[in-house]
Amino acid sequence: MVTPQTPRVTRHFEEELEHLKRRLLVMAGAVEEQVRRVVQSLVDRDHDLAQQVLNGDDPINRLQIEIDERCFRLLALYQPVATDLRMVVSSVKINSELERVGDFAVNIAEATLRYLDQPAVKPLIDIPRMGDIAQKMLRDSLNAFVTQDVALAQEVLERDDALDRLKDQVFRELLSFMLANSRLTESALDLILTSRHLERVGDHATNIAEEAIFIVSGRDVRHHGLDGGATE
Amino acid sequence: MVTPQTPRVTRHFEEELEHLKRRLLVMAGAVEEQVRRVVQSLVDRDHDLAQQVLNGDDPINRLQIEIDERCFRLLALYQPVATDLRMVVSSVKINSELERVGDFAVNIAEATLRYLDQPAVKPLIDIPRMGDIAQKMLRDSLNAFVTQDVALAQEVLERDDALDRLKDQVFRELLSFMLANSRLTESALDLILTSRHLERVGDHATNIAEEAIFIVSGRDVRHHGLDGGATE
Structure with a gap:
C-alpha cells in the first residue's frame, strides 16, 4: 500500500521537510527569545520588557498554526512512511511543546509584573541561572532534532537535573524568607512560581x-525504567 | 497522489480507527481515575491512596506508548487523508495531553504526601470542587472528540473559567492564612501548588x-482573537 514515489516527488518532499525544519527553528528561536527577555525583565525590573513579552505571544501562536498546517500538508500530499513519517509527526508534537514554552514565558511575565509592584525580595542569582540553562536546553534540543544528533539530545536530558536542583534551592531559600518576614510572602510566591x-x-x-x-x-x-516499551 | 483505497482497506481502517478511539477512552478513564484518587487522598488524608497514585503512573505511560504506536501504524499502513488524517494526528496530540495530566496527578500526590506530614491548614472545599470540575472536563472533552460533539466541546471550554476563578480564590485564601500564621506557610504552599x-x-x-x-x-x-489563523 506504499505509494510509488517518483524521484521528483521525493525531491519535493525532501525540500518541504527541510523548509519545515527551518520553520521549527524559527519558532524555537522566537520562543527562546521570549524566555530570555522575560528573565531579563525580572532581573532588570523592566516593566516595558515584561509587557513586550506579553505582546510577543501572538506571533508565536501564528507560527504554531502555520507549522501545524505545513505538517498536515506534508502528510496529505506525500503520505510519507517510516522515518519520514516519524519526522513529520514528531514535528507536530515539537510544535506543541514550543507553543507551551511560549505560554510559560507569558506566565512568568505576569508574575514579573506583579513582582515589580512590590519591593524586591533579594538579588536574583539562581533564577537567571535557571533561565540560562532552560534557554540552552531549548536551543540544543531543537538542534539535536534537526541535525539528528543523539549525543546532543542526551546532554539535554542530563541538564534537566541541574534545573531541578536549582528549583529546589530557590524554593528552600524563598521559604525561609517568607518564614522570617511575612511581608515578603506574595513576592516570594511569585519568584517560586517563576x-x-x-x-x-x-x-x-x-x-x-x-x-x-x-x-x-x-x-x-x-x-525510563518501563520494561517493554515501544521500539520500531 | 492519493492511494486508491479498496472498500476492504477502508473497512479495516475504520475498524482500526474505532479501536484507537476506544484505547484513547481507556487512557482517559485511567487518567481521570488518577485525578479522582489523588484529590480523595488529600481530602481523606490517606497516605496509602496517594502512594497508589504514584504507582499508577507506569500503566498510563505504557498506554501512551501503545497508542502512539497504533497511530503510527494507522498512518503508515493506510495513509489516510483529509478528516481521517486529522483524526489520527489529533489522537497523537490528545495522547500526549492525557499523559501530561497523569504527570500532574503524580505532582499532586507528591504535594499531598508532604502536606500529610503537617497539620491541616483548613477543611478543604474549593480544591475538591476544582478536582470535580477538572475530571468532568477531561471526560467530556474526550467524549466530544470521540463522538465529534462540538456543543459538548464548547461547554468544556466555558468551564475553564470556573476553574481559573476557583484557583484565584484558593490562592487569596491561603495567602491570608500564610500571612496570619507563618507556621502554615509550607502546608499552604502545597495546597496552592495543588x-x-x-x-x-x-x-x-x-x-x-x-x-x-x-x-x-x-x-x-x-x-482566540488571532486574526487570520488557519482553517481548512
Missing part, C-alpha cells in the same frame, strides 16, 4: 530531546 | 476540546 515555570521549560526541552532520540534510534526513552 | 496543577488539568482538557472542534468544523479555536 522558578517552577522555568523548570517546566526544561521539561519541554527534555520532551523535544526525547523525540530527537526516538527519531534516530527508534528507541523510546520517554518513560 | 490548585495550580488542577487548573492545568483543565487546560489540557481545553486543548483536547479544541482538537475536537477543529476535527469537526475545521476551525482552529486554539488562539
Whole structure:
C-alpha cells in the first residue's frame, strides 16, 4: 500500500521537510527569545520588557498554526512512511511543546509584573541561572532534532537535573524568607512560581530531546525504567 | 497522489480507527481515575491512596506508548487523508495531553504526601470542587472528540473559567492564612501548588476540546482573537 514515489516527488518532499525544519527553528528561536527577555525583565525590573513579552505571544501562536498546517500538508500530499513519517509527526508534537514554552514565558511575565509592584525580595542569582540553562536546553534540543544528533539530545536530558536542583534551592531559600518576614510572602510566591515555570521549560526541552532520540534510534526513552516499551 | 483505497482497506481502517478511539477512552478513564484518587487522598488524608497514585503512573505511560504506536501504524499502513488524517494526528496530540495530566496527578500526590506530614491548614472545599470540575472536563472533552460533539466541546471550554476563578480564590485564601500564621506557610504552599496543577488539568482538557472542534468544523479555536489563523 506504499505509494510509488517518483524521484521528483521525493525531491519535493525532501525540500518541504527541510523548509519545515527551518520553520521549527524559527519558532524555537522566537520562543527562546521570549524566555530570555522575560528573565531579563525580572532581573532588570523592566516593566516595558515584561509587557513586550506579553505582546510577543501572538506571533508565536501564528507560527504554531502555520507549522501545524505545513505538517498536515506534508502528510496529505506525500503520505510519507517510516522515518519520514516519524519526522513529520514528531514535528507536530515539537510544535506543541514550543507553543507551551511560549505560554510559560507569558506566565512568568505576569508574575514579573506583579513582582515589580512590590519591593524586591533579594538579588536574583539562581533564577537567571535557571533561565540560562532552560534557554540552552531549548536551543540544543531543537538542534539535536534537526541535525539528528543523539549525543546532543542526551546532554539535554542530563541538564534537566541541574534545573531541578536549582528549583529546589530557590524554593528552600524563598521559604525561609517568607518564614522570617511575612511581608515578603506574595513576592516570594511569585519568584517560586517563576522558578517552577522555568523548570517546566526544561521539561519541554527534555520532551523535544526525547523525540530527537526516538527519531534516530527508534528507541523510546520517554518513560525510563518501563520494561517493554515501544521500539520500531 | 492519493492511494486508491479498496472498500476492504477502508473497512479495516475504520475498524482500526474505532479501536484507537476506544484505547484513547481507556487512557482517559485511567487518567481521570488518577485525578479522582489523588484529590480523595488529600481530602481523606490517606497516605496509602496517594502512594497508589504514584504507582499508577507506569500503566498510563505504557498506554501512551501503545497508542502512539497504533497511530503510527494507522498512518503508515493506510495513509489516510483529509478528516481521517486529522483524526489520527489529533489522537497523537490528545495522547500526549492525557499523559501530561497523569504527570500532574503524580505532582499532586507528591504535594499531598508532604502536606500529610503537617497539620491541616483548613477543611478543604474549593480544591475538591476544582478536582470535580477538572475530571468532568477531561471526560467530556474526550467524549466530544470521540463522538465529534462540538456543543459538548464548547461547554468544556466555558468551564475553564470556573476553574481559573476557583484557583484565584484558593490562592487569596491561603495567602491570608500564610500571612496570619507563618507556621502554615509550607502546608499552604502545597495546597496552592495543588490548585495550580488542577487548573492545568483543565487546560489540557481545553486543548483536547479544541482538537475536537477543529476535527469537526475545521476551525482552529486554539488562539482566540488571532486574526487570520488557519482553517481548512
